Amino acid sequence: MSHAEHAHQSIWQKYIFSTDHKVIGLQYLFTGMFMALLGGFFSYAFRMQMAFPGKDVPLWGLVTAGEYNALITNHGTIMIFWVAMPVLIAALGNFLIPLMIGCDDMVFPRINRLSFQIFFLSAVVLLASFFVPGGAFAGAWTAYPPLSSNPDYSLTPLGSVLWLIAVALEFVAFLLGGINFITTMMNARAPGMKMYDIPILVWMIVIASIVFMASVGPLVAGAVMLLFDQLFAVGFYNPAKGGDPILWQHLFWFFGHPEVYVVLLPAMGIVAEILPVFARKKLFGYKTILYTAIATGTLSMFVWAHHQFVAGIDPRMANVFTITTVLISIPIAEMVFVYIATLYKGSIEFSSAMLFALSFLVTFLLGGVTGIFLGASASDIYFHDTYFVLAHFHFTFVPIAILAVFAGIYYWYPKMFGRMMNETLGKIHFWGTIITFHLIFLPLFYTGAAGDHRRIYNYDNFPDLAKPYMNDLRIIATIALIFMLLFQIPFLYNFVVSWKKGAKAGKNPWNANTLEWTTESPPPHGNWKELPSVYRGPYEYSVPGRASDFWPQNEKA
């Protein structure tokens, strides 16, 4: 398509049925942000029930036991499949990959549009499941049979089917997106961009996509079997009929654990883009980061059974998975150390994006360290299914899906909308989010270690756990959550108002090197008037002997 044709499009073509990667990226971003608000609201409702059991929750009403289970289930499902995945991989991948590698669009633009349409449909199906008789699925986001397969147990005959269909559609959407990302990075790079000139974020999204593609097939197979069990009581997971319920756990976690790294790697990539820009220093150990990411992706395919230490698997197998699980902390720790080395002797500017990126490193480190207790089968037998587990994975997922995403939004907002966000509001948002986050989840480590089981609706029925000091910790966590949600208001205000009223950003407000900063903000359809060529790596900051402290990839000398 020529540029003249790009210019004349109806609003309908331009914003709804667009094949432009930037529009599709923003569609994913807005859908993800909407779903994040929903998932956050769900957590508010069930946390209120935890802190003040049996009381009416403002804006919701009384949380019944069934509603409570549905809220937890869909909080987890939404935050992972409809927030972390679409925002980290699809939104940033779509918006940034073509811009960062210097091409005009994805290689399969129509498949890309189809990907978003299927994703949107999946979100609609999930939301619809709340309005069917019996209500939404309430068997936890891991959907273990028999709770998920037998409507007599779940009491949500339609909700569980819709939930499964929504998840399956979502996988199809990301399958199509992943094919696009990998092929685009391989085949559409700007002339001169060699393997080690590709920005780390692009590598991370592509490695994550490969891991996703390699692991999603078994879950699709498992989901088909689960669907047959739900609809026709076939019995793949029913021991009475010769099936095996543990089979689902294997198929689910074979995907489910790599999924953690599927969302972690893009988050690591965002941080890798932001640290050099705001430390004005070359990214330390580019190749180390790349190879450790590949090692992480590979190892992540061999750790899944650490979720099943108490499911009755062979203890010899548990030993093997303990070893692989502890092994995977090595490449990740290495990556974090390398990032810290980038900061060493840099001239650091604490912008909102940088603060979020740094907080990612700190909180994720805490999340990783607490994971060691769960990866070792001996201690996991005690900690399994307690709030310790819950606090642990929120200390990994919140840095990934919330902190790194905010870092990315503050950093690329000028490119997306052509205007700067307000830094003061950004800092209020940052401190409000990070302090309340710790106040929510640090107490939950403690209650978990003291014995709080994850799936309990009302602790009043458990005298040992309903002691005042335990209740106080639950109340602290809930109040902190309310404040955390309230502190998102400055962000939303900032996001909306800056769109029209922010200071004009210009092409390159951060003096960054990567190619997306060499075009207009926001980039026109087709991205560049003349596509760029690349002469060097993406992180040449403060090169000795140069007048300016940055050196864009497309500048010849």
Place this chain on the structure above:
Amino acid sequence: MSTASVVMPTSRRPALPNAVLGMLIFIATEVMFFTALISAFLVIRRERVTWALPAGIQLPVLTTGLNTLVLIASGAFLLWAGREFARHRTSSAQSWLLRSFLFGGVFVGVQGYEWLQLGKFGLSATEHIFGALFFLIIGSHALHVLAGLVGLGMMYWKLRRNTLRLPNLRAMQMYWSLVVLIWPILYTLVYF
């Protein structure tokens, strides 16, 4: 940016065309999908609570064996069609493509007939875990064959209208080869 030095991206030649690379990634996912089905079959068979076939049912091993040869022939015809197309012998490519399509159609037709017969003799998915796995695995493959037939039909249509491009035919060949090559594995696993 000095405009004189800009090299337009056409100067880069990717190692694999987009369609072929995209299909390669998709095939990797498909292989994992079938691996999961196979492992589910093996895991459940190992526990064999109720494994033996219901009385009076015999799997059509021989018919399906011959049918396997039909599918392999279909795959070979498509490879030959691609060879002819790459050498610009369009009418020959067209007739081999048609043969590939027809043989694929025969394969899935015979499979469908077998299903009807097995159903008539009482192999049920809901009463028997072997039946469930049989219909799941063979059915998944049959769906892939049907999707492949749609693809082959599109290739044929494009070839007749002279709009077929070689990378797309190559991608189709890769997909069809997957469908053909995975079948003998599923056949030996499920029928023996």
